[in-house]
Amino acid sequence: MALHSRALLGGIYRSVKNLQTPLGGLLPGKLNRRDLSTSNGLGKLYELRIYQIWPKEMKPFIELSKEWIHLRTAHSPLIGYWVSEIGGINDVVHIWEYDDLNQRANVRQALAGDSHWISSYFSKILPMMSRQENMLLHTVGDSNLVQPDLRGVYELDAINQGAGQKFSTDKGDAKLLGTFQSVMGPTNTGYQLWFHNSAQQAVENQINGQKEADQGSGGHRRLLVPTPWSPLQ
Structure with missing residues (x-):
């Protein structure tokens, strides 16, 4: 059984290295380091990730993440980690901060080489996800x-600037924490x-509240509930 388990994990690791999985797509070994430009005074970069979890796997996913997510947060700052209450069903939403793409590549390389991360967490959650986007x-x-x-709930608005939507500046007594522009992923999106x-x-x-962001079409709004390990509660 032990030999079978090691063989299975070895296969998972090889798949991670060779396929377009969450760890495999941008491992430093697959990148030309000269293509990884740093922020050079442009400020931090943020990766928004959205995972859709199979309904029956949501509870195990949350339990595993609560136990093992510290292996991931040891490498780069986690801004927030939420479950989508409205505007997405069985979705988890998380935002990670990086100095630049060099740092992101180094984080992914470290995780790819961490057998504890792979065996305790990554290999277990991979089949729980039906879809991933970032x-x-x-x-x-x-x-x-x-x-x-x-202490409360959060709202993530996707704003289709190509359709004429504008950033909101006021929503009653809501607190605006951050306004972002897409660099990679959906274009003309804030x-x-x-x-x-x-x-x-x-x-x-x-x-x-004021409705500046509604002057257009095609946006999306999520109501988010923080997970126990989210820095933003």
Whole structure:
């Protein structure tokens, strides 16, 4: 059984290295290092990740993540990790901060070589996900992404700027934490992360607040509930 397990994990690791899996697509060995430009004063980069979890696997996914996510957060800052309550079913949404793509590549290389990460967590959650997407963002204007005292729910707005939508500047007593522009992923798309004291307040703020972001079409809005390990609570 032990030999079978080692062979299985070895196969998973080889798949990670060779296929377009979450760890395999941009491993440093597959990149020309000269193609990895740093931010060079342009500010931090943020990776927005959205995983769709098979319904029956949501509880095991959350339990495994709560136990093992520290192996991932040891490598780069986690901004927030949420479950989508409205605007996506069985989705988890998370945002990671990097100095530049060199740092991101180094993180992924370290994780690919971490047998503990692969055997305890990654190999177990991979079949739990039915879909994954990610996008690279940078901030626009001021951001307030470190908020250890917040307790409530969050809203992530995707803003289709190509359709004439604009960034909101006010939503009642909601708190704007960050405004982002896509660098890689959906084009002509901005994102805004808001904090609300409650889900009902989020609805009231949206209905009663200013509607600059609604001057267009094709946007998307998610109501997010933080996971126990999310820095933003």
